[in-house]
Amino acid sequence: AQSVAQPEDQVNVAEGNPLTVKCTYSVSGNPYLFWYVQYPNRGLQFLLKYITGDNLVKGSYGFEAEFNKSQTSFHLKKPSALVSDSALYFCAATDSNYQLIWGAGTKLIIKP
Amino acid sequence: KAGVTQTPRYLIKTRGQQVTLSCSPISGHRSVSWYQQTPGQGLQFLFEYFSETQRNKGNFPGRFSGRQFSNSRSEMNVSTLELGDSALYLCASSLSGTSTDTQYFGPGTRLTVL
Numbered sequence: 001a002q003s004v005a006q007p008e009d010q011v012n013v014a015e016g017n018p019l020t021v022k023c024t025y026s027v028s029g030n031p032y033l034f035w036y037v038q039y040p041n042r043g044l045q046f047l048l049k050y051i052t053g054d055n056l057v058k059g060s061y062g063f064e065a066e067f068n069k070s071q072t073s074f075h076l077k078k079p080s081a082l083v084s085d086s087a088l089y090f091c092a093a094t095d096s097n098y099q100l101i102w103g104a105g106t107k108l109i110i111k112p
Numbered sequence: 113k114a115g116v117t118q119t120p121r122y123l124i125k126t127r128g129q130q131v132t133l134s135c136s137p138i139s140g141h142r143s144v145s146w147y148q149q150t151p152g153q154g155l156q157f158l159f160e161y162f163s164e165t166q167r168n169k170g171n172f173p174g175r176f177s178g179r180q181f182s183n184s185r186s187e188m189n190v191s192t193l194e195l196g197d198s199a200l201y202l203c204a205s206s207l208s209g210t211s212t213d214t215q216y217f218g219p220g221t222r223l224t225v226l
Contacts, residue, residue, distance in 0.1 A: 032211055043116070043202055043217030044155075051212050090155065098211035099168060102155040 002027040002095045006103035013081045013110050021076040021106050023091030031093040033074040034100070035065055038088040047089075050074060061085070081110045114139065116205050116218035124224045130191040133221045135203030137184050141216070143167075143209025144186040146178060149200040149220070158201075161186055162209050190223075198225045 004025045013019045025031060032051050036044040048059025055067045065076045074091060091103040117136045125131050137144050146158040157170040161180035178188040184205075190197055200220045206213035 034214075036217075041219070043118075043219045044204075044215075046214045046216065049212075049214065094211045100157065100211075100215075102157075104154045 002101055004091055004093050004101045004103040006089075006091055006106045008106050009104075010107040010109065013108070015083055015110050015112050016080055019078050019081045019085070019108065019110070021089050021091075021108060023074045023076065023103055025072050025074065025091075025093040025101075027093050027101065028096040031095070032098075033065075033067060033094075034092040035059065035063070035074075035076050036090045036092065038090065038105075040087075044090060047076070083110045083112055086110045116203060116216050118201075118203050118218035118221050120221060121219065122222050122224075124226065125193050126226050127193055127195060129193050130189065131193060131223060132187055132189045133201055133203075133223075135186045135188075135205075135218060137186070137203075137205030138216055141205035141207055142184055143206045143213070144180055144184065145204045145206075145209070145215060146186070146188050147202040147204065148172075149202055150198075155202075158188065160209055167209065193225045195225050198223060 034049045035047040038044045047063050048057050050057045050067045058064045063078050086109050088105045090105050092100045095101050119134045143162045145160040148156045159178050160168040164180045175191045180186045200222050202220045203218045204215035206215045
């Protein structure tokens with residue numbers, strides 16, 4: 001079965017430190033990859049997407065993600081975390097029918 | 113440009129009742145998707161509408177249905193509510209619903225079934 005895995009339920013980072021939220025996928029073909037963020041009591045907000053081209057994708061709020069085809073990963077990164085980055089982060093990938101498959105989400109906690 | 117709006121934001125129903133949720137997409141967006149979000153199951157796709165036609169459907173029972181109007185507004189209906197239907201229901205719109213399109217989400221409707 002095609003799937004998207006976010007191996008960490010929660011990631012804790014000190015403010016100012018770099019952060020990484022991991023995402024790996026198992027889908028057929030060449031998927032399109034997305035990251036979304038959800039703040040409490042809010043809908044999901046788009047951060048960035050990889051369609052083709054440069055493996056490093058830059059997105060909103062200083063986030064970036066690196067596509068690694070050999071490792072089938074699309075990790076989300078930010079050089080310096082802010083307390084306001086604390087939220088729930090979702091990775092998604094298109095399957096062989098170009099339907100989105102969502103990861104379970106990773107709760108990111110940035111401590112002052 | 114106004115974002116995706118969903119009404120109502122909160123809803124409390126009892127088992128056996130039915131409920132209708134509404135979603136107004138971003139102006140110009142013709143594709144509307146619905147998702148169910150629960151702590152245990154995460155984000156699950158319900159269905160997608162484009163130009164008043166259901167294009168894709170997730171793995172949910174027939175109690176879950178939807179429709180889209182000519183102005184792209186969409187409604188979803190859940191009949192014979194069960195306790196397990198308690199969830200945050202999210203609506204997302206995109207220009208054309210293609211696989212590269214970015215989806216823009218509304219704030220959700222939190223449904224509690226007692």
